[in-house]
Amino acid sequence: MSELLREAGLIARKDLLIEWRSRVAVNQIAPLGMLVLVVFAFALDANQSLLDRASAGLFWVAVLFAGIITVQRAFTLESEHGIRDALRLSGIRPAAMFLGKLAAISIQLFVLEVVLLFGVVAMYDATVEEPLLAVVTAGTGTLAFSAVGCIYGAVSLGLRARETLLPLLLIPVVAPVLLAGTRALERALGVSTQAGWNWVGLLVVVSAIYTAIGLAVFGPLLEDG
Amino acid sequence: MSEPGMGVSSAARTRPKGLTFLSRYDDPAMSTVIDMSKAVVLLERFPALAGATATVGAGEIVLLRGPNGVGKTTFLRSCAGLLPVASGRLNVLGHDLVAARRAVRRHVALLGHTSQLYDDLTVVDNVQFWSRASGVRDGDLMGALDRMGVSKRLHSVPVERLSAGQKRRVAIAIVIASRPRLWLLDEPHAGLDQSGRGLLDSLLVDAAEAGATVVFASHELDRAEAVATRSLSFSGGLIVSDDE
Amino acid sequence: MQQAERKDSMTGSLATTTLGWASGASLIVVLVTGLITSPKDANQGEAVRLLYVHVPMIWIAYGSFIITAVYSGLFVAKAASRPDLGRHLDRVAGSAAEIGVVFTGLTLVSGALWGRITWGVYWQWDARLTTTVLMFVTYLGYLALRKLPADPYVRSRRAAIVALIATVNLPIVHYSVDWWRTLHQGASITVGNKPEYTNDILIALLFAVVAFTLVALWLGIHRYRVIRLEEIREEEGIEMAIAARRAEAEVGS
Amino acid sequence: MNSWGTILLGYGLVFGTIGAYALSVVARGRRVGKQLGIGAEDHDDE
Numbered sequence: 001m002s003e004l005l006r007e008a009g010l011i012a013r014k015d016l017l018i019e020w021r022s023r024v025a026v027n028q029i030a031p032l033g034m035l036v037l038v039v040f041a042f043a044l045d046a047n048q049s050l051l052d053r054a055s056a057g058l059f060w061v062a063v064l065f066a067g068i069i070t071v072q073r074a075f076t077l078e079s080e081h082g083i084r085d086a087l088r089l090s091g092i093r094p095a096a097m098f099l100g101k102l103a104a105i106s107i108q109l110f111v112l113e114v115v116l117l118f119g120v121v122a123m124y125d126a127t128v129e130e131p132l133l134a135v136v137t138a139g140t141g142t143l144a145f146s147a148v149g150c151i152y153g154a155v156s157l158g159l160r161a162r163e164t165l166l167p168l169l170l171i172p173v174v175a176p177v178l179l180a181g182t183r184a185l186e187r188a189l190g191v192s193t194q195a196g197w198n199w200v201g202l203l204v205v206v207s208a209i210y211t212a213i214g215l216a217v218f219g220p221l222l223e224d225g
Numbered sequence: 226m227s228e229p230g231m232g233v234s235s236a237a238r239t240r241p242k243g244l245t246f247l248s249r250y251d252d253p254a255m256s257t258v259i260d261m262s263k264a265v266v267l268l269e270r271f272p273a274l275a276g277a278t279a280t281v282g283a284g285e286i287v288l289l290r291g292p293n294g295v296g297k298t299t300f301l302r303s304c305a306g307l308l309p310v311a312s313g314r315l316n317v318l319g320h321d322l323v324a325a326r327r328a329v330r331r332h333v334a335l336l337g338h339t340s341q342l343y344d345d346l347t348v349v350d351n352v353q354f355w356s357r358a359s360g361v362r363d364g365d366l367m368g369a370l371d372r373m374g375v376s377k378r379l380h381s382v383p384v385e386r387l388s389a390g391q392k393r394r395v396a397i398a399i400v401i402a403s404r405p406r407l408w409l410l411d412e413p414h415a416g417l418d419q420s421g422r423g424l425l426d427s428l429l430v431d432a433a434e435a436g437a438t439v440v441f442a443s444h445e446l447d448r449a450e451a452v453a454t455r456s457l458s459f460s461g462g463l464i465v466s467d468d469e
Numbered sequence: 470m471q472q473a474e475r476k477d478s479m480t481g482s483l484a485t486t487t488l489g490w491a492s493g494a495s496l497i498v499v500l501v502t503g504l505i506t507s508p509k510d511a512n513q514g515e516a517v518r519l520l521y522v523h524v525p526m527i528w529i530a531y532g533s534f535i536i537t538a539v540y541s542g543l544f545v546a547k548a549a550s551r552p553d554l555g556r557h558l559d560r561v562a563g564s565a566a567e568i569g570v571v572f573t574g575l576t577l578v579s580g581a582l583w584g585r586i587t588w589g590v591y592w593q594w595d596a597r598l599t600t601t602v603l604m605f606v607t608y609l610g611y612l613a614l615r616k617l618p619a620d621p622y623v624r625s626r627r628a629a630i631v632a633l634i635a636t637v638n639l640p641i642v643h644y645s646v647d648w649w650r651t652l653h654q655g656a657s658i659t660v661g662n663k664p665e666y667t668n669d670i671l672i673a674l675l676f677a678v679v680a681f682t683l684v685a686l687w688l689g690i691h692r693y694r695v696i697r698l699e700e701i702r703e704e705e706g707i708e709m710a711i712a713a714r715r716a717e718a719e720v721g722s
Numbered sequence: 723m724n725s726w727g728t729i730l731l732g733y734g735l736v737f738g739t740i741g742a743y744a745l746s747v748v749a750r751g752r753r754v755g756k757q758l759g760i761g762a763e764d765h766d767d768e
Contacts, residue, residue: 007358014343014354021383022345082339085307089330090358151634155627159617169614169631172607173638176645183649194652202648206641213637217630220545223327269620270707275714309622461718496737504733515725522736571743575736582732586725684740691747698754705758 011100036062056185071149094219129190140203141181147210154221264313273299275462289442291459297442334405344385369401410441495680523579525681533569538636541629559625564692596647
């Protein structure tokens with residue numbers, strides 16, 4: 001077990017180190033997330049009360065866009081320069097690779113979400129009534145999203161037209177995560193009085209399901225082609 | 226073809242200083258490292274190997290000859306356990322690759338045309354990651370980098386700013402550090418300057434003498450023949466001649 | 470190599486021809502009873518006629534995807550050790566999925582028209598409808614994956630994994646949407662619950678389900694055979710390529 | 723839109739789509755079969 005975590009840590013550390021060196025997330029993906037929030041304001045005619053009410057949903061749609069790009073980048077890294085063969089020849093087990101990738105993508109997305117949350121508070125005049133709920137919602141929602149993202153990142157690895165295949169496969173399966181994440185965040189932002197923590201419970205269950213599936217299928221998926 | 230050093234391990238073999246990290250191989254238990262017969266390997270629907278047969282013994286340095294597209298690369302990748310064998314038989318280092326392809330990979334190093342390095346990471350980042358991935362202690366790393374003449378100055382340079390030759394030296398250093406029992410190299414001399422090639426040739430001879438086995442494809446026949454103990458000629462996905 | 474039957478339609482055979490005629494005839498009966506002979510319903514009036522083409526669609530759509538899921542699961546379990554069986558399982562999963570997508574599309578269309586008459590609106594964000602449209606898109610993605618050029622075994626295994634994940638996803642979607650909507654406006658009036666129908670309507674409905682199921686079966690068998698024929702063509706291509714490679718080898722050496 | 727219009731549209735779409743899909747499947751089968759067929763014996767038309 002500890003060997004698995006050591007290898008997963010190796011992969012996560014490598015992914016985050018690449019991010020640290022290349023700064024793509026900071027230079028490109030975070031600004032893109034903010035841009036999406038701005039564009040929503042154009043679309044909704046900067047109608048402050050509408051933006052305030054929809055802020056939780058708009059936040060998660062921005063996270064969805066940024067998340068798809070983060071997943072695509074995380075798997076493109078592995079498909080260049082024959083790295084995929086080198087990874088398969090290294091002793092790292094697929095389960096460790098899945099957990100490593102999951103951790104790296106989740107951390108990057110979570111940092112992005114903190115930035116986006118400030119954007120939502122500033123631009124949509126939202127107020128974070130229950131910070132703990134907001135943070136836990138973002139965390140579990142990101143974990144669920146990243147687990148599904150890793151699975152479909154591996155499914156589309158090496159396939160032609162994978163840039164369009166990945167979102168097409170990913171979004172229907174991530175739909176419940178967006179739904180639950182939005183309802184829980186609405187409570188955290190004081191927009192609704194729904195039972196936020198119940199929705200977080202659903203996010204936890206979905207994260208567990210897709211993490212388990214990821215651990216099971218990542219080996220066969222990396223093995224092909 | 227000149228015989229640089231007997232392929233078969235001779236009793237009293239003096240090993241040059243500085244190669245201690247190559248000394249970990251015990252005498253190879255089995256003599257046949259690669260046993261391939263009538264192997265068909267398909268790339269999508271193209272029969273890259275169309276029934277190839279060959280055997281390679283421990284300690285040998287085997288040159289794969291033939292123009293592009295005759296199956297040399299596929300032969301190397303199949304022996305590394307990366308490609309499914311559609312039909313025929315393939316045993317490498319005692320592992321039956323038709324049944325299970327993953328087990329052999331720990332003992333094999335495959336160096337292709339690509340750098341197999343992360344562009345955004347520095348030389349040290351890359352070497353550290355890849356060697357830790359194959360369970361090697363960092364100590365051997367720096368020795369391997371020095372062995373391939375990668376100067377300390379380059380260690381903290383991102384790999385994308387390196388020349389092809391320097392990337393190739395780093396990639397070979399990683400192969401040395403991971404100490405495989407079977408070296409599978411696809412045109413290893415490509416991109417290396419004169420001194421790099423000299424380093425590589427001596428490396429291959431040392432590895433074979435230390436009990437490892439080397440199989441490499443190359444177009445630079447004069448240099449390759451000087452090093453190889455044997456050569457296999459490929460044509461149309463088949464091995465058509467096998468000469469000492 | 471199994472020799473394809475020399476018939477006018479390459480995918481026909483005695484069994485499918487009789488099945489074809491049977492399903493064709495029963496469709497005509499559905500057309501007649503649905504539009505003419507069956508009575509109006511007490512409260513929704515003529516709209517009940519649309520149910521004869523809506524309810525069977527739902528049943529066949531879900532049924533097809535259950536078949537895809539089961540065969541995909543068997544594929545993941547068995548295909549590695551038994552390639553021929555694997556090919557068969559993959560073909561069934563693929564043809565059932567395509568039938569499923571066609572009938573899910575028809576479910577949505579006929580449901581929208583039925584909704585338009587009875588509720589005055591084409592779409593309702595209730596659990597069943599939302600789950601159906603997500604199922605439709607999910608399996609469109611599955612079919613898109615199956616069409617991509619790749620090694621057959623690789624493609625089949627990834628498609629099987631996508632189908633299994635889709636099967637896990639559907640109950641999650643249904644549960645979360647159901648919970649979302651009931652929070653929204655109390656127990657929502659789902660399209661599905663059937664008010665009290667007279668017997669002859671129910672009989673006509675049952676017959677329609679049987680008729681369309683025969684049609685779906687007929688389509689599935691033909692679709693299966695098209696995949697089989699395409700595989701024979703591919704295998705022939707490979708054998709020719711191997712022969713050509715060998716000829717190249719003689720010339721080359 | 724009176725209900726009869728919608729009902730007939732519904733029937734038209736359902737029967738039409740199934741019919742079109744059936745034809746496409748059989749036609750595709752015939753086309754591939756012909757290619758295979760031609761591979762074996764007659765070489766006349768495509």
